[in-house]
Amino acid sequence: MKTAVRQSDLFTKTRKEAPKDEVSKNAKLLIRAGYIHKEMAGVYDLLPLGLRTFNNIVRVIREEMDSIGGQEMSMSALQDPEVWKLSGRWDDEQVDVWFKTHLHSGEKYHGGSQLGIANTHEEPITKLLKGHISSYKDLPKYVYQFQTKFRNEVRAKSGIMRTREFVMKDLYSFNTDEVGFREFYEKCADAYVRIFKRLGIGDKTYRTFASGGSFSQFSDEFQTVSESGEDLIYINEKEGRALNKEVNTEEVIKDLGWDGVELKEQKAIEVGNIFPLGTKFSEAIGLQYKNEEGKPVYPIMGSYGIGPARAMGTVAEILSDERGLVWPEEIAPFKYHMISLDNGNEEVKNEAERLFEEMTERGMRGL
């Protein structure tokens, strides 16, 4: 679609009512304004206004990931079960969000006909890096993508904030040691702070201590306070940080030197996360580099996720007012909206036409 567009040319129409089965505020607003279309429960299309907003969010995230040394690529959604069996996550109850599919009967791949449809990419990215990392000189590396994930969500009632198919920005870090890993981890956390600020939800978004898995005491979630959130967080306003429910224990609060009484419980939306993976996947998949002594070592990994559509839904939930959607300038589908109040006056009409032509010529994002 051209940069400047006549509203009357848009193929989408606004509508007075959202579909009856739609319960979330964000989807109701976005459907009524012609930003998205509901294909089925938990599956939405992006219409022109929605796609422009979404692409603006993607641009913001991309700029910040590039600024910390991320290299963009794009991996497939169809996945080979064999690489997932190495980590034990093919049949894992924990990841029973899998959609799986089959090759034609008779056709086999590694002895089977089943294929996975990506719900995440730790295993395949680690396997891919085996062909490109061999020495400590090849590290560190930071690789990311905007790629579609498919998750067989049982509950899908939060509009575009939790869907069965969604684009995820997932970055994976590969470092030789813990020091380098932690340095990048903090750099990425800072980039996340900048991203949520640019998306207009910075003041309501808290870096939140979450459970760290086997390789770290904590992971980090970025939680945006909202009544429509599925999570509960406990905010320490003085520190500008929060805890999630999992780690809201006396022990953790003491470890952090916080005062439990001061914590304020709030519902929140997880708009981003950062997870230390240690050597879990490099060991499972067999990714090694040779250190300065020529000895094989497993790189330390981390994963860093943001879902642009969830961020878009969060902005819709939080910044909209009684008149409807409100977008920060950087992500609005258009920067200018011109309405000709000509009431049949030819002079006014002609001036509006002239201004529209000028917007078009200058490449201004106008509607």
Add this chain to the structure above:
Amino acid sequence: MKTAVRQSDLFTKTRKEAPKDEVSKNAKLLIRAGYIHKEMAGVYDLLPLGLRTFNNIVRVIREEMDSIGGQEMSMSALQDPEVWKLSGRWDDEQVDVWFKTHLHSGEKYHGGSQLGIANTHEEPITKLLKGHISSYKDLPKYVYQFQTKFRNEVRAKSGIMRTREFVMKDLYSFNTDEVGFREFYEKCADAYVRIFKRLGIGDKTYRTFASGGSFSQFSDEFQTVSESGEDLIYINEKEGRALNKEVNTEEVIKDLGWDGVELKEQKAIEVGNIFPLGTKFSEAIGLQYKNEEGKPVYPIMGSYGIGPARAMGTVAEILSDERGLVWPEEIAPFKYHMISLDNGNEEVKNEAERLFEEMTERGMRGL
């Protein structure tokens, strides 16, 4: 990834050999140069150099689609079987390229638990437009997307030219009458000519008469002459046009007023197609508009496809030489490649650094 990048920072390495099971020239070249990674037969990832090239091709196609009034959107890959049953294509042998999947056991959607994974979008786009088209005043409309299609290809030996998962630019046109439809059809054919010219394969690409289905004598294929092509075409050099195998009959040649003796048989790659759909899908799905007399009428539809990865593979097949890949300037991953032949000379080294900084500051696409 930033606009200008140090080659030593790229996470990908070149390799001397392609995987043994790789038979196609395009995939061999692209894998060796670090543009793509093979996940499995018919499934490839785009690495940073590959993604940049791919995105440049997408940009060229997008500019040309916007210039003829296309509005970009993005539809889901997960599809509701019900809408496909309306056209009879859910169980159709002809489209046994379906990958299908399931919701969790116990969860039903429209009485079933099966979901389709998109191999094309005629049915869902027609259903979507029902919510936005009601009057002749709402037409014409031209809607397109760059969206991932999944096809259960039995034979997948042409590298990135025929894969089980690929992004397709698919545009759908909706017109009130045949005259408007044909006008747009020719406009889009002209845009395709411009696209293939910009991609550097214009001089080897022929607009080719192909079988038209039930609504038209012909459809159009854009076929690029190449020994690695899967199709056979018959070229009329004088007219600058061709026939495909299906329609290479005495009757058709006579209809066109051509001389059969002059036709030259060539192997070719189908890099684009345009297909008149008539009212097949608007009737099946029940999309109607009210004409000036208030009577319900089925819009006339067309579909217009280009696969950016197939185009990229075709360029790799055709323009590469004995030293490897050759890209036209507009789609090359980088416009400048700087190598410092300093041989330890500090002055040369410093000047190279200065030039790299300048490239970065000016936003030049340099490696």
